[in-house]
Amino acid sequence: MKAVVNVDVGGPAISRHLYGHFAEHLGRCIYDGFYVGDDSPVPNVDGIRTDIVAALRELEIPNLRWPGGCFADEYHWRDGIGPKESRPSMVNTHWGNVVENNHFGTHEFMQLCEMLGAEPYISGNVGSGTVQEMSEWVEYLTRSGDSPMSRLRRENGRDDPWKVRFWGIGNETWGCGGNMRAEYFADLARQYATYCKNHDDNTLYRVASGARDDDYSWTEALMKSISCLGCAQGPRDIYQALSFHYYTVAPTWENKGRATSFSDDEYELTMAKAWRMDEIIAGHSRVMDCYDPQARIGLVCDEWGTWWKAEDGTNPAFLYQQNALRDALVASLHFDIFHKHARRLTMANIAQTVNVLQAMVLTDGAQMILTPTYHVFEMNKAHQDATNLPLHVVQPGQRRTADGREFETVSASASIKDGQILVSATNLALEGDARIDLDLRGTTWTLGEGRILTAPSVQAHNTADDPTAVAPKKFDGADRDGNTLVIEVPAHSFVTVQLSVD
Structure with missing residues (x-):
């Protein structure tokens, strides 16, 4: 995307x-x-x-x-x-x-x-x-x-x-x-x-x-x-x-x-x-x-x-x-x-x-x-x-079809509050990373903390024996290319990335 x-x-x-x-x-x-x-x-x-x-x-x-x-x-x-x-x-x-x-x-x-x-x-x-x-x-x-x-x-x-x-x-x-x-x-x-x-x-x-x-x-x-x-x-x-x-x-x-x-x-x-x-x-x-x-x-x-x-x-x-x-x-x-x-x-x-x-x-x-x-x-x-920051998509991500229903495998949103931007991104695909490029215009910014929620399989869940099988971890898959935020989101993962407005 x-x-x-x-x-x-x-x-x-x-x-x-x-x-x-x-x-x-x-x-x-x-x-x-x-x-x-x-x-x-x-x-x-x-x-x-x-x-x-x-x-x-x-x-x-x-x-x-x-x-x-x-x-x-x-x-x-x-x-x-x-x-x-x-x-x-x-x-x-x-x-x-x-x-x-x-x-x-x-x-x-x-x-x-x-x-x-x-x-x-x-x-x-x-x-x-x-x-x-x-x-x-x-x-x-x-x-x-x-x-x-x-x-x-x-x-x-x-x-x-x-x-x-x-x-x-x-x-x-x-x-x-x-x-x-x-x-x-x-x-x-x-x-x-x-x-x-x-x-x-x-x-x-x-x-x-x-x-x-x-x-x-x-x-x-x-x-x-x-x-x-x-x-x-x-x-x-x-x-x-x-x-x-x-x-x-x-x-x-x-x-x-x-x-x-x-x-x-x-x-x-x-x-x-x-x-x-x-x-x-x-x-x-x-x-x-x-x-x-x-x-x-x-x-x-x-x-x-x-x-x-x-x-x-x-x-x-x-x-x-x-x-x-x-x-x-x-x-x-x-x-x-x-x-x-x-x-x-x-x-x-x-x-x-x-x-x-x-x-x-x-x-x-x-x-x-x-x-x-x-x-x-x-x-x-x-x-x-x-404040919601609308994403104007110029190139959508991969699409899949299930039982005659077509759907996008990549979703994202962004907002700003108190000089902080939060970007949320989801890769619904069962296999394969998804690259998201967000061209952030109208400001300068500094890349902050990233977090990821994922597991080896989409069936993974938390139990008394393993209460953190699916829990947030640090995410290092975000980078910048000029004013573009680049996020490599692994398969079946949810990611958040924080940015500070300079």
């Missing part, structure tokens, strides 16, 4: 919220993950596991979405407040039909976010809840003074309100969140958003439940409900963003492959499908541009990642999967795509943070393992709130 980067002509800011996370009441993500209970021998603060908090703080995670997912639309928040021994239980019908004791509720989640230094992103119940229920949850969390919900919050031990900007209006309302039609939900989204009020100086960022994959008609229905096609008037300020979900699955949704046992053909099909994220974001953005050319309404991908068969010997409804180098390369590719679309894309949340799907952390009792995907987040964290 050869590309030109005009360092003095930056693009839009890369919101730190593109590096968001997701924690659902599913399997061992919350219970036996984030939350072990205050009587656990695993080190904790009020039941919240401290080693996981410390690991995630290293990533500088910007936000955490909770309580779902599908679970959100059967969750009634009042069941999760007050003395734990008095909280009613419920059945988690979506994920294993297990009984939920509601010991991890609103106050515990807010404490977790404070410990992480992350903003809360709460997904409200539209599927089985009421407008009043969600309105009162907003009031409970964010209003001071003498109101019914602020008094209730004080009775439960919290005097001051919290800051909670991000609110999801439903989840997957086209499916598990109510099996609704787009036009019907668009009206509900307007109604719910209207009664989710700004209290005190807490200004809400309301995210309407959006499309699955490339259902652009769903996006159009939501945009039509707040704006008009081609008119000079801007969109109405009812909800501030809409979402979509896209998972990378191979070979098919009905026949998902294994996380660590897969063929070369399955690997290449995975990468071809991961590249679809670019096409899907671009498609939703084009629809939104017709109704909102100034990009006042944000696009949020609040569920993304790989989805494989659950590991043998585990509850298949708990969605516990290992995490290989292949997953890390899907993540690094996705971040390049997210950076490219930073004008419209305002938030993204990987599914999920602990012990579920493409997790950062896997636990087994007191043991904790950092996954290859964790390391991609850590290596990329300097992109958060940096």
Whole structure:
């Protein structure tokens, strides 16, 4: 690949919220993950596991979405407040039909976010809840003074309100969140958003439940409900963003492959499908541009990642999967795509943070393992709130075809913040180095540190016996040729290179 980067002509800011996370009441993500209970021998603060908090703080995670997912639309928040021994239980019908004791509720989640230094992103119940229920949850969390919900919050031990900007209006309302039609939900989204009020100086960022994959008609229905096609008037300020979900699955949704046992053909099909994220974001953005050319309404991908068969010997409804180098390369590719679309894309949340799907952390009792995907987040964290530096490609890299889908084997992105440039580059090819030439114009620079994440095979993963089988190492494959940064990226590798602007 050869590309030109005009360092003095930056693009839009890369919101730190593109590096968001997701924690659902599913399997061992919350219970036996984030939350072990205050009587656990695993080190904790009020039941919240401290080693996981410390690991995630290293990533500088910007936000955490909770309580779902599908679970959100059967969750009634009042069941999760007050003395734990008095909280009613419920059945988690979506994920294993297990009984939920509601010991991890609103106050515990807010404490977790404070410990992480992350903003809360709460997904409200539209599927089985009421407008009043969600309105009162907003009031409970964010209003001071003498109101019914602020008094209730004080009775439960919290005097001051919290800051909670991000609110999801439903989840997957086209499916598990109510099996609704787009036009019907668009009206509900307007109604719910209207009664989710700004209290005190807490200004809400309301995210309407959006499309699955490339259902652009769903996006159009939501945009039509707040704006008009081609008119000079801007969109109405009812909800501030809409979402979509896209998972990378191979070979098919009905026949998902294994996380660590897969063929070369399955690997290449995975990468071809991961590249679809670019096409899907671009498609939703084009629809939104017709109704909102100034990009006042944000696009949020609040569920993304790989989805494989659950590991043998585990509850298949708990969605516990290992995490290989292949997953890390899907993540690094996705971040390049997210950076490219930073004008419209305002938030993204990987599914999920602990012990579920493409997790950062896997636990087994007191043991904790950092996954290859964790390391991609850590290596990329300097992109958060940096200015995107678009790559103007003049010669693309090698292309491959998998199951009729053509995809590029080389991906890269760059950003600048505080006089530091971070270049991220991925070689998806199973064999052969990839040379990337970036002609950096409009500045002078000094080559800094390089790091690489790779392993002998794309099936490699971290285990209790070998927790650093896939971990970052120093990278010496970057050099300069005049003003051109030259990076020789080994096969199936993710690389970051830092530059200092002189």
